[in-house]
Amino acid sequence: xxxxxxxxxxxxxxxxWGKADExxxxxxxxxxxxxxxxxxxxxxxxxxxxxxxxxxxxxGIQQTGKSLERVQKFMDYVRKEYxxxxxxxxxxxNHVPSAAGLASSASAFAALAKASTLHLNLDDEALSRxxxxxxxxxxxxxxxxxxxxxxxxDHETSFAKPIPNSDWPELRMVICFVNEEKKKFSSGFAMQExxxxxxxxxxxxxxxxxDIVTAKKAIEEKNLNKLGTVVQExxxxxxxxxxxxxxxxxxxxxxxxxxxxxxxxxxxPVYFTMDAGPNVKILTDEAHVDxxxxxxxxxxxxxxxxxKGLTVYDEL
Amino acid sequence: xxxxxxxxxxxxxxxxWGKADExxxxxxxxxxxxxxxxxxxxxxxxxxxxxxxxxxxxxGIQQTGKSLERVQKFMDYVRKEYxxxxxxxxxxxNHVPSAAGLASSASAFAALAKASTLHLNLDDEALSRxxxxxxxxxxxxxxxxxxxxxxxxDHETSFAKPIPNSDWPELRMVICFVNEEKKKFSSGFAMQExxxxxxxxxxxxxxxxxDIVTAKKAIEEKNLNKLGTVVQExxxxxxxxxxxxxxxxxxxxxxxxxxxxxxxxxxxPVYFTMDAGPNVKILTDEAHVDxxxxxxxxxxxxxxxxxKGLTVYDEL
Numbered sequence: 001x002x003x004x005x006x007x008x009x010x011x012x013x014x015x016x017w018g019k020a021d022e023x024x025x026x027x028x029x030x031x032x033x034x035x036x037x038x039x040x041x042x043x044x045x046x047x048x049x050x051x052x053x054x055x056x057x058x059x060g061i062q063q064t065g066k067s068l069e070r071v072q073k074f075m076d077y078v079r080k081e082y083x084x085x086x087x088x089x090x091x092x093x094n095h096v097p098s099a100a101g102l103a104s105s106a107s108a109f110a111a112l113a114k115a116s117t118l119h120l121n122l123d124d125e126a127l128s129r130x131x132x133x134x135x136x137x138x139x140x141x142x143x144x145x146x147x148x149x150x151x152x153x154d155h156e157t158s159f160a161k162p163i164p165n166s167d168w169p170e171l172r173m174v175i176c177f178v179n180e181e182k183k184k185f186s187s188g189f190a191m192q193e194x195x196x197x198x199x200x201x202x203x204x205x206x207x208x209x210x211d212i213v214t215a216k217k218a219i220e221e222k223n224l225n226k227l228g229t230v231v232q233e234x235x236x237x238x239x240x241x242x243x244x245x246x247x248x249x250x251x252x253x254x255x256x257x258x259x260x261x262x263x264x265x266x267x268x269p270v271y272f273t274m275d276a277g278p279n280v281k282i283l284t285d286e287a288h289v290d291x292x293x294x295x296x297x298x299x300x301x302x303x304x305x306x307x308k309g310l311t312v313y314d315e316l
Numbered sequence: 317x318x319x320x321x322x323x324x325x326x327x328x329x330x331x332x333w334g335k336a337d338e339x340x341x342x343x344x345x346x347x348x349x350x351x352x353x354x355x356x357x358x359x360x361x362x363x364x365x366x367x368x369x370x371x372x373x374x375x376g377i378q379q380t381g382k383s384l385e386r387v388q389k390f391m392d393y394v395r396k397e398y399x400x401x402x403x404x405x406x407x408x409x410n411h412v413p414s415a416a417g418l419a420s421s422a423s424a425f426a427a428l429a430k431a432s433t434l435h436l437n438l439d440d441e442a443l444s445r446x447x448x449x450x451x452x453x454x455x456x457x458x459x460x461x462x463x464x465x466x467x468x469x470d471h472e473t474s475f476a477k478p479i480p481n482s483d484w485p486e487l488r489m490v491i492c493f494v495n496e497e498k499k500k501f502s503s504g505f506a507m508q509e510x511x512x513x514x515x516x517x518x519x520x521x522x523x524x525x526x527d528i529v530t531a532k533k534a535i536e537e538k539n540l541n542k543l544g545t546v547v548q549e550x551x552x553x554x555x556x557x558x559x560x561x562x563x564x565x566x567x568x569x570x571x572x573x574x575x576x577x578x579x580x581x582x583x584x585p586v587y588f589t590m591d592a593g594p595n596v597k598i599l600t601d602e603a604h605v606d607x608x609x610x611x612x613x614x615x616x617x618x619x620x621x622x623x624k625g626l627t628v629y630d631e632l
Contacts (some may be wrong), residue, residue: 199523199553200516200560207515233562237515240556244516246549251575252568259567 001315002044002091003118007110008307009096010035010140010147011173011281013231013273014211015238017204018195020151025136026158028195029208030151032215033140033160034173034283037307041107043092044315045115051087058092074109074134078116081130088116109134110141114310127310128159144309146219148212166219168306172289174282177300178253187276190242190249197245204241208234228271228283235273251278253299260295268292317631318360318407319434323426324623325412326351326456326463327489327597329547329589330527331554333520334511336467341452342474344511345524346467348531349456349476350489350599353623357423359408360631361431367403374408390425390450394432397446404432425450426457430626443626444475460625462535464528482535484622488605490598493616494569503592506558506565513561520557524550544587544599551589567594569615576611584608 010033018028056063056071063071071090078084090112096104113131114122122130124142132139132149139160140147146166152158195201211234218227242248257280261272268288273281284292289303326349334344372379372387379387387406394400406428412420429447430438438446440458444465448455455476456463462482468474511517527550534543558564573596577588584604589597600608605619 199519200556203515203519229562233560236559236562236564240516240559243556243559244549244553246545246552248552248571248574250566250571252571255564255566255568255571258564 002046003115003312004042004044004315005111005115005118006040006042006311006313007107007114007138007141008035008037008144008309009039009041009104009107010137011273012137012140012275013146013227013283014208014215014234015275016136016149017191017208017238017241018201019136019191021154022192024155024158025132026154027136027149027151028205030212031137031140031149031208032163032212033137033147033149034171035141035144035147035307035309036173036304038302038304039096039107039175040307041092041094041096041104041111043090043108043111043115045112045118046089046091047084047086048089049086051089054087054090056090056092059094070134071112074112075116077133078130082117082120084116090115105135106137106141109138110310113138113142114312118312124309125159125161128161129155132158132160142309145306148216163216163219168219168222170285170287171224171306172284172286173304174284174289174292174296175302175304176257176280176282176296177302178251178257178278178280180279183277184249185247190247190276193245193247194241198241200237200241200244204237207237224269224283224285228269231273231283232271239274249274249276249278254278254280257282257296257299264292264295318362319431319628320358320360320631321427321431321434322356322358322627322629323423323430323454323457324351324353324460324625325355325357325420325423326453327589328453328456328591329462329543329599330524330531330550331591332452332465333507333524333554333557334517335452335507337470338508340471340474341448342470343452343465343467344521346528347453347456347465347524348479348528349453349463349465350487351457351460351463351623351625352489352620354618354620355412355423355491356623357408357410357412357420357427359406359424359427359431361428361434362405362407363400363402364405365402367405370403370406372406372408375410386450387428390428391432393449394446398433398436400432406431421451422453422457425454426626429454429458430628434628440625441475441477444477445471448474448476458625461622464532479532479535484535484538486601486603487540487622488600488602489620490600490605490608490612491618491620492573492596492598492612493618494567494573494594494596499593500565501563506563506592509561509563510557514557516553516557516560520553523553540585540599540601544585547589547599548587555590565590565592565594570594570596573598573612573615580608580611 014032016031110131128139128142146163149160214230330348332347426447444455444458462479465476530546
């Protein structure tokens with residue numbers, strides 16, 4: 001029986017937004033994330049000599065079309081890179097709402113990178129590089145807690161690693177669900193439109209470099225106000241760079257929640273971030289979660305702590 | 317009896333956003349506007365030798381504090397510039413909701429510029445310069461229809477003028493009221509924060525120069541799709557430049573209306589713009605107003621045509 005790999009998703013605190021290399025997903029800027037503890041993908045890869053192509057089941061449903069193709073393309077890369085000869089039966093269960101800006105591809109490809117190479121016992125850096133080829137943000141889901149993906153300049157140098165001494169058990173990410181349906185357009189498309197056409201893209205990249213430095217300093221100091229401020233500003237700049245090409249993920253409720261958080265900021269440390277989608281994630285700490293939730297009673301929420309990196313277990 | 321000057325407000329199609337000179341309101345980029353036909357300010361200025369300071373009534377209420385000070389400061393400028401010796405009784409009626417991003421200061425200072433200098437019979441360029449000193453966007457309300465404010469480089473060279481051959485009687489601006497209360501923060505403050513701190517400000521200025529060229533070309537061709545596209549993009553870039561400094565005017569209903577307009581764009585020529593405030597203005601033409609209004613039944617709206625420049629009449 002194939003072993004099962006669990007990968008948690010992660011939320012970027014400093015966003016990955018723009019590719020220097022589309023195929024290998026080398027980014028234009030470094031990013032920084034928090035791996036979450038209860039949104040994850042579980043995947044097993046069973047290589048079978050009798051298969052004539054990869055077969056992929058997601059949440060119990062055999063996949064076809066683009067969903068299958070993306071996984072097959074990744075598996076082709078694994079076969080080529082690691083000299084694997086067989087096709088595989090891939091079984092995945094997603095405990096993340098798909099395609100609504102909750103980065104399900106991050107946990108999906110991190111789990112798949114590990115599950116497809118279990119026999120090779122790759123180190124974390126190699127797994128992070130491999131996961132990146134599947135989905136950029138997956139490079140970060142290899143690790144627990146707070147993680148930095150250094151942009152690097154090629155396949156060898158572009159991988160994530162844990163931020164040293166970043167253990168911060170009081171940190172919380174409150175996910176506020178605005179819309180769990182498929183997003184208006186894919187993050188890949190939005191990123192490409194922005195990097196190719198936005199008047200603000202160059203400034204976004206430049207400012208991101210500074211934001212990473214600020215965020216790492218804040219983490220070193222365990223300074224939530226400092227970290228939250230740069231996290232919120234960075235998210236707004238990401239969305240602003242997209243808005244400059246006449247596209248937006250905001251929905252009315254996104255603004256409602258942004259306004260609630262902004263008002264609360266006068267009293268408690270709460271800071272929002274949004275990925276490529278309308279949902280809002282709110283960074284705070286354990287001591288302030290209840291007060292925050294009191295103001296979000298109208299919304300479906302989920303409170304996350306920092307979560308583990310990749311874990312492997314036998315099927316029960 | 318003092319004569320009355322009526323000035324219509326105007327909506328910027330390409331936004332004024334950033335000052336190169338704060339005191340004289342010399343902008344960092346040229347802007348382009350549509351003077352509207354039924355949102356206006358009526359003002360009379362009665363110089364009286366017995367007054368020891370300017371007295372200002374707005375909508376029947378004697379003003380004090382900042383509202384009075386801004387008008388007195390403007391009148392001081394007029395006295396100094398044109399060697400006027402007396403203080404004045406200034407009476408104004410605003411037929412524009414104040415301070416909710418509908419540019420009431422544009423019509424207010426255009427009317428005041430003319431009413432305070434009636435005896436001097438200034439030409440339109442001089443009036444436009446003078447109005448600019450009161451409020452940048454007021455420089456454009458001197459004229460009817462479609463107007464360009466060339467940024468210039470100093471007081472002499474920074475003034476608005478009509479766009480040649482821009483007569484376009486079918487053009488309509490549908491104002492969609494989201495919130496008629498005082499805006500979250502003043503446009504002057506927002507502009508200053510953006511120009512001093514936004515990572516996107518330089519790119520905003522650079523792109524604006526191109527947007528002006530595109531908009532003027534579209535007006536020359538009477539091409540509503542081309543004009544509307546650049547109008548909407550320019551507005552989004554203005555708001556994005558502000559968002560990059562962690563500030564926004566958007567309210568949930570702003571996004572609601574943006575989404576309605578975006579959906580309608582598949583069928584009819586409708587394009588939104590927002591000034592420093594949450595209200596949405598929708599550019600379209602006479603033939604498509606009814607269909608647009610059908611989709612905006614939940615909102616308070618007002619349909620405007622292009623309006624006249626300054627007009628002077630005797631009190632009835």
